[in-house]
Amino acid sequence: MITMLERVPTGIPGFDELCSGGLLRDRSYLVSGPSGSGKTIFAMQYLVNGIEKYNEPGVFVATEERPQHLREHFLTFGWDLEKYEDENMLAIVDATSTKIGLPSDERYIDVRPFDTRSLLDQIITIQDEIGARRAVVDSTTSIGFTISDPAKFRVELLKISTTMEILGLTSILTCEVVEGGGDKISRFGVENFVVEGTIVLYYTRIENTRVRSIEIFKMRGTNHSSKIHPFEITENGIVVYSKEEVFA
Amino acid sequence: MITMLERVPTGIPGFDELCSGGLLRDRSYLVSGPSGSGKTIFAMQYLVNGIEKYNEPGVFVATEERPQHLREHFLTFGWDLEKYEDENMLAIVDATSTKIGLPSDERYIDVRPFDTRSLLDQIITIQDEIGARRAVVDSTTSIGFTISDPAKFRVELLKISTTMEILGLTSILTCEVVEGGGDKISRFGVENFVVEGTIVLYYTRIENTRVRSIEIFKMRGTNHSSKIHPFEITENGIVVYSKEEVFA
Amino acid sequence: MITMLERVPTGIPGFDELCSGGLLRDRSYLVSGPSGSGKTIFAMQYLVNGIEKYNEPGVFVATEERPQHLREHFLTFGWDLEKYEDENMLAIVDATSTKIGLPSDERYIDVRPFDTRSLLDQIITIQDEIGARRAVVDSTTSIGFTISDPAKFRVELLKISTTMEILGLTSILTCEVVEGGGDKISRFGVENFVVEGTIVLYYTRIENTRVRSIEIFKMRGTNHSSKIHPFEITENGIVVYSKEEVFA
Amino acid sequence: MITMLERVPTGIPGFDELCSGGLLRDRSYLVSGPSGSGKTIFAMQYLVNGIEKYNEPGVFVATEERPQHLREHFLTFGWDLEKYEDENMLAIVDATSTKIGLPSDERYIDVRPFDTRSLLDQIITIQDEIGARRAVVDSTTSIGFTISDPAKFRVELLKISTTMEILGLTSILTCEVVEGGGDKISRFGVENFVVEGTIVLYYTRIENTRVRSIEIFKMRGTNHSSKIHPFEITENGIVVYSKEEVFA
Amino acid sequence: MITMLERVPTGIPGFDELCSGGLLRDRSYLVSGPSGSGKTIFAMQYLVNGIEKYNEPGVFVATEERPQHLREHFLTFGWDLEKYEDENMLAIVDATSTKIGLPSDERYIDVRPFDTRSLLDQIITIQDEIGARRAVVDSTTSIGFTISDPAKFRVELLKISTTMEILGLTSILTCEVVEGGGDKISRFGVENFVVEGTIVLYYTRIENTRVRSIEIFKMRGTNHSSKIHPFEITENGIVVYSKEEVFA
Amino acid sequence: MITMLERVPTGIPGFDELCSGGLLRDRSYLVSGPSGSGKTIFAMQYLVNGIEKYNEPGVFVATEERPQHLREHFLTFGWDLEKYEDENMLAIVDATSTKIGLPSDERYIDVRPFDTRSLLDQIITIQDEIGARRAVVDSTTSIGFTISDPAKFRVELLKISTTMEILGLTSILTCEVVEGGGDKISRFGVENFVVEGTIVLYYTRIENTRVRSIEIFKMRGTNHSSKIHPFEITENGIVVYSKEEVFA
Numbered sequence A, B, C, D, E, F: 001m002i003t004m005l006e007r008v009p010t011g012i013p014g015f016d017e018l019c020s021g022g023l024l025r026d027r028s029y030l031v032s033g034p035s036g037s038g039k040t041i042f043a044m045q046y047l048v049n050g051i052e053k054y055n056e057p058g059v060f061v062a063t064e065e066r067p068q069h070l071r072e073h074f075l076t077f078g079w080d081l082e083k084y085e086d087e088n089m090l091a092i093v094d095a096t097s098t099k100i101g102l103p104s105d106e107r108y109i110d111v112r113p114f115d116t117r118s119l120l121d122q123i124i125t126i127q128d129e130i131g132a133r134r135a136v137v138d139s140t141t142s143i144g145f146t147i148s149d150p151a152k153f154r155v156e157l158l159k160i161s162t163t164m165e166i167l168g169l170t171s172i173l174t175c176e177v178v179e180g181g182g183d184k185i186s187r188f189g190v191e192n193f194v195v196e197g198t199i200v201l202y203y204t205r206i207e208n209t210r211v212r213s214i215e216i217f218k219m220r221g222t223n224h225s226s227k228i229h230p231f232e233i234t235e236n237g238i239v240v241y242s243k244e245e246v247f248a
């Protein structure tokens, strides 16, 4: 029985046409890039578009930024996260504050210390409440710091990504690579082993200016662009110039 | 007594003519390359051709992708794995799901934690049932993560490859190397020690575009091309352009 | 409810116009650069301007230089730290002397060995006394040396930065990177994970002369320059040439 | 008393003239190179020529390839190892199969786990039976994997090479270096300390083609070529082009 | 109260004019450079000039060269250390011989094993006897070798430099960096953290000749040259060519 | 009292004029270079010239080559070591054979395992017997392999070099650096800390040919050439072309 693979458009201008229409339903993807390359914006825009354009609720697991900062920062793009949360279209899990022993008055908080099982339980609960179809874990790197052994980290990530696939979530995991380091797609050398595709954000200096660009490095089960395309962070979020190329 | 060494054609367009007709019967080969370079497609196409063109049943040990994803993805090439499985021409061993404690309703599952002996027993059982002549372990890298010591990993791989040779299987082991890293043929520095040949898949950027190419780095007992040839992933799978060369 | 994010101008000539008016209120920033690049001057000038131009008291945690040296050195720029201290506009915490068992007759001293909790208590006390709005920890690198494990160091830094944000302090953490090393934004690979923005000071050789330049590498929640701008250490402190660019 | 040092010609076309007539009698040499560079062929050709041209029996310790594979592969060069073995001119020690617990029906097998003493006893026995003058250990790298400590590995190699010298064997030890790695003459940094000379096989890419070349890096007690010469693997084995040079 | 910072001229021809008149009184400086770059000569010349030109007695802690060798070598520059020692203007602490269990008939010897406390006691005693104003520790690298942990080494150096500052000594610590290594200003990555300034001696090959040059990399509290200047070791010691530059 | 420093000419053609007449009496020097660069020949030629031209007996501690091989190899240069030994002008200490448990019928053998004290006792005994003035330890690298900790290795080398200086021996220690590695003057990063000077032998490829050259990197207490000079290994040993330079 031949089945056409269902697509989940990100809705990010210019991106979906690079990969025949978007991500594959019920798979996990890695979005890698150095600090400041735009990973968090890419991931949140994916959720916001899910809510605004496709009526798909989303979950955002925040391990690096406090939810209140996220809400404030994304208002500059006109994205009213608080409204989405009130409408039960968005759930932000605070996995930052409690990790360091600070109190949090967020609705969803992740207990400490990090424990895959309890994070997944948290997500399952959210599934029950808002019926999410999209998910983001931002970032896997914070989780990696808490697990000393790369092999063990890989297994925990595998549990997270596979469970989310089984829960019917199409998800993005972000990964912060070291600027100028050799490995451009992972931090601990194992992150790409747990996903069906890897999207790389570059933040490179051309002469005296930082330029942003994006590459679909790997996406199983589909044809996709084999080029690097420029993108910008505008006042409405990320815009990918799918017709243009970057020469470095 | 001089015996001509028997050939096992991969059937991959353009490949067999690079090595005087194909792999040598009852030997193991390493297919190395970075993430997304096409290792899994190469390996599966080798099995599918075995079934379709040479009437040789095959075994695929999947340590990275869940069998259901494999089936869905390869349908995009028109390869109906489920049909081959029903006809007892293909066996897929699920060595992914159970590793992380998830249930699997696959026919062949590999118990956890990883154990060479039980994997080999699994393969021997399959041999009895379908009489396979070709085998794939995709990938050795996942196995390597579970074994901390490279020396021990090498011994386990040696057991796997040698046992498969004794069982009359001509096999491909895949190996994921780090993109941009120094070592282009292995991940843990020992994989190439257990095989009779190494095939390298490159996925390099030329100006702004990723280009795929292939090299037969080493193949004992036979003459072979000493050049790097371009290949593409088409809607029918891999096509190697054996008459063309890549200049990088 | 859309809120405009409040700005905290550094008052450093040429800098604030690179980032739409200054730092964001109640956030922490990393100022990275090699030895001698001007991190301590940048940080102190931020506090002195807070006192002189914006009437905001400041705290300076000195882990590398003895307070008396700081007072003497900054007099060469005409900054009379002692006067500010007498006016309760500036508090300098001596976290240098006592660390090595030497007595200190400073007003604020940090007990040994390093302990995040006691440093934060110290800052809270100062908050009560002078009502500081700006803070500097110079440098995180000294603290990092006392904590062997990067993961643990990251958590301690996270506690420091988050507590300061909660206390209503907009703060600068300095970080000394290895001249000529690969990582230009952190020493232990984790410092940038605890801040909302990273400012990099370069101290590079062009032909036979060292040239100073500055880049806003990352600043969440705001647009900013994507270029590298030259700066100088003049007899009045740092001056950034926001209209000029550096080509290296 | 001045003695002329006796020569042991390898008989490999073009090689002996690079080093004033061949190896020095009763010394050990290292043949280093990456995977697939031709080390095993060089070493076996040295033994085969010993048998065919100089009537000197030889011993081949195989730690990587199973003897049966060696016999099959070398038939493609027209070298009938089985015949030499039947004539008591060649002994192949199977140090591969038993290492992984597989049975071996070879005449000479090396017990497991690796133990220098028992390998040397094995060689001494063979000496008694066939009176070998030439020996090969292919490869030292496999042995190195089984000994974790480089210093200890060096001592074990020193025992092997010195014992072989005392037994009147002129021997070749092969060493597999990492392709593209910094050290081109050893894998564990100690192999060259136990030998009287080092021969390096290169397998480098010139534009799009792999080219083979050879250098006598060090040979104590004799003058030798200080150039790099091309060689090929023909249907009769290795041919060195001693009059030509390689420019890379 | 604005105080002009007092200067301690090194008296080395050409050097003091690079830094507005010399070192700052009561501070510690690092002189870094590879083996043979001239660190020991620079440091001793600083002391000899202190004695000859400024009437300031000095202490030289020798951890690498035996005092007798120092006396013999520096006679070639016409510096009669023995005379200065007899006049109580110079004290050389033998921290070399006793470290390896050899007897020393020097006046000042440092007990073994290395212990910061006893070294400082030694210096305090010398202070009492000769009233030194300048000090040299040559080199910190030898001390570093005896302390395995960089963090601990940093603390010990901090004790040494701070105690010397408190004792009214303006001091030079030498540091031997690895020729051709990445870090040009320290060996263990922590030495520059304990000083107020870093002077780098280069010993670089230009075409076929080694050329010596000097850079004031960092000097807190003062303006200084931002260029690299050539210097030579003449028969009268070091001469810096402050008007010339080096282009490499 | 000004004393002219006494010189010990090496007698190697072209070398002594590079350093104002030779080595300094009663000091230790490091001769560094990659495998095959000529270190052993340089060191032995220094001893042979001492015997032949300056009537100074010598000691050679051989940790890498068996004395019998040394005798045979150096006969090719016309140096009859056995004759010198019979005349009590040369003593060769066999520190190779016994290390691996093999018997030695040499006159001077070094017991195992390596122990600095017993090596020095051995040398003191030889001093009594032949009154040596020159000594060689070939190589320190072999000794380094037996001592795991660089800091400890440094102390042992310091004991060896200082004791030899006290015994009135002007000595050469050889050091084998890794071909193509970063550090060109030492293997374990500490060898140059125990000597008064470092002589580097280069063995570099210029186009397709290995070229030998020599540099006096450091020699305390004396002026010396700051250039790199070519040398050759002729049938009479090393000849340095002090008037020529090498451009690489």
Ligand SMILES: Nc1ncnc2c1ncn2[C@@H]1O[C@H](COP(=O)(O)OP(=O)(O)O)[C@@H](O)[C@H]1O
Pocket: A033, A034, A035, A036, A037, A038, A039, A040, A041, A042, A076, A077, A233, A234, A235, C217, C218, C219, C220, C221, C222, C223, C224
């Ligand atoms: N309103 C804005 N307009 C333009 N650029 C912005 C805006 N907000 C943030 N940015 C840019 O986005 C960057 C942060 O992106 P982010 O997704 O948080 O990066 P990452 O998660 O990869 O570290 C900031 O450093 C800044 O350059």
Ligand SMILES: Nc1ncnc2c1ncn2[C@@H]1O[C@H](COP(=O)(O)OP(=O)(O)O)[C@@H](O)[C@H]1O
Pocket: A217, A218, A219, A220, A221, A222, A223, A224, B033, B034, B035, B036, B037, B038, B039, B040, B041, B042, B076, B077, B233, B234, B235
């Ligand atoms: N239907 C298709 N058409 C074209 N390219 C495809 C198709 N399916 C997959 N690919 C390409 O193949 C890649 C995956 O190949 P794969 O063999 O899984 O790589 P590897 O196993 O080396 O990681 C994808 O990233 C994509 O670029």
Ligand SMILES: Nc1ncnc2c1ncn2[C@@H]1O[C@H](COP(=O)(O)OP(=O)(O)O)[C@@H](O)[C@H]1O
Pocket: C033, C034, C035, C036, C037, C038, C039, C040, C041, C042, C076, C077, C233, C234, C235, E217, E218, E219, E220, E221, E222, E223, E224
């Ligand atoms: N008065 C001054 N005039 C000019 N430059 C100065 C003055 N004082 C210090 N500097 C420069 O500033 C440098 C020290 O800056 P600092 O902020 O302490 O560096 P960092 O903290 O990055 O190590 C000195 O090395 C010197 O080059």
Ligand SMILES: Nc1ncnc2c1ncn2[C@@H]1O[C@H](COP(=O)(O)OP(=O)(O)O)[C@@H](O)[C@H]1O
Pocket: B217, B218, B219, B220, B221, B222, B223, B224, D033, D034, D035, D036, D037, D038, D039, D040, D041, D042, D076, D077, D233, D234, D235
């Ligand atoms: N019959 C043959 N004709 C030409 N080349 C061959 C033949 N047999 C083997 N080769 C080449 O020799 C290589 C193997 O050489 P080998 O000595 O085993 O390498 P190594 O021991 O250095 O790994 C093969 O990869 C192939 O390129």
Ligand SMILES: Nc1ncnc2c1ncn2[C@@H]1O[C@H](COP(=O)(O)OP(=O)(O)O)[C@@H](O)[C@H]1O
Pocket: E033, E034, E035, E036, E037, E038, E039, E040, E041, E042, E076, E077, E233, E234, E235, F217, F218, F219, F220, F221, F222, F223, F224
């Ligand atoms: N009398 C001299 N004339 C010229 N150069 C000398 C003289 N004495 C020593 N040198 C040079 O000085 C170098 C040693 O300098 P030194 O200060 O000991 O170096 P470092 O302490 O950095 O290792 C010697 O290698 C030599 O090149």
Ligand SMILES: Nc1ncnc2c1ncn2[C@@H]1O[C@H](COP(=O)(O)OP(=O)(O)O)[C@@H](O)[C@H]1O
Pocket: D217, D218, D219, D220, D221, D222, D223, D224, F033, F034, F035, F036, F037, F038, F039, F040, F041, F042, F076, F077, F233, F234, F235
């Ligand atoms: N008789 C000779 N004629 C020319 N060169 C020789 C002769 N004997 C040895 N050599 C060269 O000297 C090298 C060995 O020098 P050696 O001093 O042992 O090196 P090292 O000790 O640095 O490893 C040999 O590899 C060879 O190139």
Ligand SMILES: [Mg+2]
Pocket: A039, A040, A041, A064, A138
């Ligand atoms: Mg982010």
Ligand SMILES: [Mg+2]
Pocket: B039, B040, B041, B064, B138
């Ligand atoms: Mg794959």
Ligand SMILES: [Mg+2]
Pocket: C039, C040, C064, C138
């Ligand atoms: Mg500072």
Ligand SMILES: [Mg+2]
Pocket: D039, D040, D041, D064, D138
């Ligand atoms: Mg081989």
Ligand SMILES: [Mg+2]
Pocket: E039, E040, E041, E064, E138
């Ligand atoms: Mg010195």
Ligand SMILES: [Mg+2]
Pocket: F039, F040, F041, F064, F138
């Ligand atoms: Mg040698």
